[in-house]
Amino acid sequence: MVMGLDFEVVDLPPADHPDVGEQAPDFERPLVNQEYWEDAALSDLTAEGPVLLLFHTMDGAFPTTYMWNEIRDRKWGHRPDDEDAGLQVVGCSISSAYEHKTTIDEREMDYRLFSDPQNGVAEQYGIAHELDGMAGVSEPRPAVFLLDSERVVQYAWVADTWPAFPDYDEIEAELDAL
């Protein structure tokens, strides 16, 4: 159930995504930080330690705003234990690098975002989602993957309804166990 609504939300068909114990696909895309963007491969990040990879709807949509506010307030990736574990928290959406810069500024968030306007990463991950009412636009369905340094999935959540939000407490328990 989403946000305590008293009606059924839209169900999504099953997704064929990488699951716990499987290796997540590698990809390279522009990775945006507070100051610039440059091409980066997911494997570059995982080589340094565990990565929490969050797929979200395009920047400006309210789920993205809510999600990053929540993660920022929970300080994932910046808590002392996270830093000891070398945890990196990154997002991915179809928004351009320019929009990502704006989001990072406006949310005052110390997190980097992959820009994937053609949605190829979501296709690699089996989580592409055609948006009803936005002709020709496909984006990732909301999804969260915790990867180890070999990109093996330690935790996976993929939305099975639209909309859907990650279970922050459940994810935080996974992070605490790192």
Place this chain on the structure above:
Amino acid sequence: MSDPAITLYRLQACPFCERVVRKLDEYDLEYRSRFVEPMHSDRDVVKRISGKRTVPAIVDENTGVTMSESANIVAYLDGTYGDEAEAAAAGGAD
């Protein structure tokens, strides 16, 4: 992915930046691109490395050089990696 020694700070569709890219390609130099914002005031990273907010700016770890302004950068690349480097050593070239 190995880190290239040369980092180019650039702005999308900036002709001065493309001029530098063409020269990097001419000498077959590996480089990494870091794209910054159109707004000058948002380019703190460029200011920090080069002292100015203009792009292109280049950092070359091979030589320890950091430089701005496309004409300067092109001259530097010619002088460091081009045939002109040898010609200059022989007393020729401009």
